[in-house]
Amino acid sequence: MMNPNGLQVYSEIGRLKKVLLHRPGEEIENLTPELMNRLLFDDIPYLKVAREEHDAFAKVFQDNGVEVNYLEDLIAESLFDNSRKEAFIDEFVKEAGLKNQLRIEQVKDYYRSFETNRAMIDKMMAGIRREELKPSGLRTLSDLVDMNYPFIVDPLPNLYFTRDPFSTVGSGIALNKMRTPTRCRETIFSKYIFRYHKDYKNLDIPFWYDRDMANAIEGGDVLVLSDKVIAIGISQRTDADAIEIFARNVFSDGQPFQTILAFDIPKTRAFMHLDTVFTMVDHSVFTIHPEIEGPLTVYSLTRSDKKGDYKIEREYQTLETILSKYLEVDSVKLIRCGGKKGIDAGREQWNDGSNTLALAPGEVIVYSRNHVTNQLLESEGIKIHEIPSSELSRGRGGPRCMSMPLNRDLIIKK
Structure with a gap:
């Protein structure tokens, strides 16, 4: 299972070693009020400041020993011969x-x-x-x-949310089928990187899902809770049928994952992806949106002895009960975005207060503007790295949305 030079993500909190980012580019300057709905934005970021904020984001990684890879560099390096470049141009234009x-x-x-x-x-x-x-x-x-x-x-202004076009799970990836036409071309970049880039082309990387499949699945809905458990949201952007295909492929391989928890969450903008309503910050510690604190419908897909097969059970439990059961712990701690339901929770949820990214167990990157949630995290002993966020947050995505871990240390069980 250990693959320190390739893809290795068996948790949300293992010390981060390598991450994929996209520095916002001129695509942001091509947003207009008339096109915001089509291009999935609620506001227009100011590119100069958005880049400064994103550079501060990247610096947190670099200052903590994380190798930062940029999407735009990797895809350019992947087109190493003319035939490959021509195929890429043909595919990109065909979908334009x-x-x-x-x-x-x-x-x-x-x-x-x-x-x-x-x-x-x-x-x-x-x-x-x-x-x-x-x-x-x-x-x-x-x-x-x-x-x-x-x-x-059309421009691709959502690209700085590198979490969604593909998902690193274990030693493989899900090359996702995006819900909206606006974002479908984003996954072409990922396809060429993981099939042809010099760092990955010889690793025989398994694809748990492929962009040509019929049903939508997006990376913001996929959380690797441990080397045994994956959580996936049935959401506005991810279909139940896609989760089943993903499950069959993961369970057919030699991966250690035993259970996929499919969370049926509201199909609304505020609950766009599972990681907008909860993220993992430490062993058994999560940030959550208070609106999902009550009983949830969760479907457990548990691996069976037959290769690729699984059994499905419907469970209606609180988030604490579900997470405690499948993480095999006595209890979990839930840190509520904004503290409780109400004005602070609504405001900070809108600015992705519960969308954190773990650098290591108990150490996370957060938006500075979510000061109520950040104080709560610190009061629970979580080390936070605050990044400026006046412009980046206008895209409705937080630190987890803006990053795709490629390699994390394995969690050594005590």
């Missing part, structure tokens, strides 16, 4: 929603015109404004109908 074949070829040529892979990737992420490319050849009806839309290729 272009209808006119002349326009498709023009966009491909535009991407090929960049002198470096990194410059091309930055433009793919940023999107192509309509004024950047003149009409190519005979204009079609679809071209004329789309004239008032500002983009030829």
Whole structure:
């Protein structure tokens, strides 16, 4: 199971060794009020400050001995020969929603015109404004109908939430099928990195899920609670059918996981992913949104002796009872976002007060703006690293959402 040089995530809290980030780019500058709903934003971050905040986020990792990898660098390095690059361009453009074949070829040529892979990737992420490319050849009806839309290729402003397009679980990944068309192209980057990048292409990494599958699953719903238990949200963004496919694949491999807990959470923006309502901060200690404190419907998928098979049971219990049972501890401690239901909880939940990222057991990264929750964490003995968050938080995602651990130390049971 030990794989210190490859992918290794068997907990939410093992000391973090390697993480994947994306520094916000020009895609943020291509958000407009009219397009916020389409592009899944509630506000428009100020890019200059968002980058400063993100750099402070990265510095916390670096100051604590964590290797920081950037999505934009890894994908550029993955396109190491011309045939690979051409296949990538073809796949990216195919999913960009272009209808006119002349326009498709023009966009491909535009991407090929960049002198470096990194410059091309930055433009793919940023999107192509309509004024950047003149009409190519005979204009079609679809071209004329789309004239008032500002983009030829939409930007990808959600990319700085690297948690969602794939999930590192054990020594493999789930290459996710995103719920919305706006985010589907994000997973193409992950596909090429984990199949072709020099650091991963020879590791024979198992894929627990694939982006071409029919049902949606997103990384914010996947929490690796221990080397035996995975929690997944049945949410606004993740389907129950996808969880079953994931379970069959994980249970078919030689991984140690024994149980997948499928939490049926409200299908609303406030409960978008499971990690927006609870995250693990220490052994048996969690931050939670007070709204999920009551009895929950949870389905346990427990591995059977037959390879890939499992049994399903429906349980209706409090979060404490469920977590204590499957983590095999006497009790768990729940630290409530904002302290209790009410104004503080509502405000800090909106700004992802319960979306923490563990650097190590009992040591987490948090947004500075969630001061009520942060004080509660400190009062419970949790070491916190506060990062500035006035602009990053406008995307409705916290430190866990903005990071994808690639390697964590194993938890040594006492």
